[in-house]
Amino acid sequence: MTGGAGYIGSVMSRILLEKGYNVTCLDRLFFGTDSIKDIADRINLVRDDVRWFKPEILKGIDAIFDLAALSNDPSGELDPQKTLEINYKGRVRVANLAKKYGIKKYVLASTCSVYGFQEGIITEESELNPLTTYAKANMMAKKEVLPLADKSFSATVLRQATVYGFSYRMRFDLAINGMVLGFYRNGKIPIMRDGKQWRPFINVKDTSNAFVKVLEAEPELVNGQVFNVGSDEQNVQIFDLAKLVAESCNLPFNYEWYGDPDTRSYRVSFSKIKDTLNFKPQTTIRKGAKNVFDALKEGRLNPDDPRTITVKWYKHLLGMQQFLKDTEINGVIL
Numbered sequence: 477m478t479g480g481a482g483y484i485g486s487v488m489s490r491i492l493l494e495k496g497y498n499v500t501c502l503d504r505l506f507f508g509t510d511s512i513k514d515i516a517d518r519i520n521l522v523r524d525d526v527r528w529f530k531p532e533i534l535k536g537i538d539a540i541f542d543l544a545a546l547s548n549d550p551s552g553e554l555d556p557q558k559t560l561e562i563n564y565k566g567r568v569r570v571a572n573l574a575k576k577y578g579i580k581k582y583v584l585a586s587t588c589s590v591y592g593f594q595e596g597i598i599t600e601e602s603e604l605n606p607l608t609t610y611a612k613a614n615m616m617a618k619k620e621v622l623p624l625a626d627k628s629f630s631a632t633v634l635r636q637a638t639v640y641g642f643s644y645r646m647r648f649d650l651a652i653n654g655m656v657l658g659f660y661r662n663g664k665i666p667i668m669r670d671g672k673q674w675r676p677f678i679n680v681k682d683t684s685n686a687f688v689k690v691l692e693a694e695p696e697l698v699n700g701q702v703f704n705v706g707s708d709e710q711n712v713q714i715f716d717l718a719k720l721v722a723e724s725c726n727l728p729f730n731y732e733w734y735g736d737p738d739t740r741s742y743r744v745s746f747s748k749i750k751d752t753l754n755f756k757p758q759t760t761i762r763k764g765a766k767n768v769f770d771a772l773k774e775g776r777l778n779p780d781d782p783r784t785i786t787v788k789w790y791k792h793l794l795g796m797q798q799f800l801k802d803t804e805i806n807g808v809i810l
């Protein structure tokens with residue numbers, strides 16, 4: 477797994493270990509090792525970069541989940557060149573090396589945000605409308621990764637809905653988690669204007685299980701395929717989502733607006749993954765939001781951890797990189 481110490485990867489690693497798999501995590505550890513410290517002795521941790529790791533580490537690997545990325549739209553705009561290097565070229569490199577080293581399955585962690593703004597219900601066949609560097613990099617990676625699929629190499633792209641729920645590398649920059657945090661902090665849910673935009677959601681354990689479904693599926697079902705990952709019931713308009721989050725936390729509904737009107741709005745069909753792989757998410761938005769709220773109340777999540785807002789943390793790392801340059805110290809931070 478690349479990006480195995482991240483928000484999704486740290487949950488996915490635990491699920492794979494529980495299922496008895498041997499797990500290797502290749503990660504630059506931009507967010508540190510807290511997320512995997514209690515499983516560190518059960519995984520093979522490789523601190524390295526998808527752009528330049530030595531391919532020999534792929535020997536003996538059966539399948540790759542490729543999660544490493546600058547993981548959202550605002551982070552992707554901090555340095556678009558680096559975003560393309562990692563999220564596009566990095567993934568294409570990993571997929572090509574996987575094929576070269578005889579790895580049987582490769583799964584790319586993509587996003588439904590490649591659909592951008594669109595009317596109607598979107599399927600895997602719909603036109604893409606990537607509006608940001610992050611979304612474009614996902615689209616470009618898919619275009620080069622899927623043609624690698626052949627009889628002995630299975631390549632699959634999973635376009636995940638926006639993820640929510642508790643993780644060991646927490647992200648409060650994801651819509652549901654951010655709403656819960658705002659509620660916890662000052663009793664008001666922050667809502668991005670104008671609240672009418674549609675978004676699909678999925679719990680972090682459920683999206684991890686979708687990768688496992690692909691891993692365990694007959695290659696004929698998944699090879700060369702794109703799947704949207706989520707469920708039709710969890711397509712929600714943002715204002716309704718805020719009400720749902722308030723109900724889940726058992727608190728009166730109070731909110732505050734922020735931001736410019738969101739240009740991204742999409743409703744997605746998840747029939748293909750349901751019909752092909754019998755994939756059905758087990759967690760509801762209600763349960764996932766309550767779980768995050770409880771974790772905050774019980775001190776299992778630190779609301780002030782600066783690493784939980786991805787773009788701020790990467791900005792901080794880029795600042796350190798500039799500092800190294802200015803002081804002529806050799807070293808790569810990002």
Ligand SMILES: NC(=O)c1ccc[n+]([C@@H]2O[C@H](COP(=O)([O-])OP(=O)(O)OC[C@H]3O[C@@H](n4cnc5c(N)ncnc54)[C@H](O)[C@@H]3O)[C@@H](O)[C@H]2O)c1
Nearest residue numbers: 479481482483484503504505506525526544545547587639
């Ligand atoms: N969280 C979501 O809502 C969501 C939705 C759709 C798609 N995705 C995609 O799923 C994947 C995982 O997302 P996440 O939320 O866990 O993000 P994350 O930022 O928590 O995790 C990404 C991990 O990748 C590592 N990484 C970054 N660049 C690297 C590099 N060059 N080499 C090695 N490791 C590197 C980071 O250290 C981090 O641990 C990403 O590809 C993301 O774009 C996430």
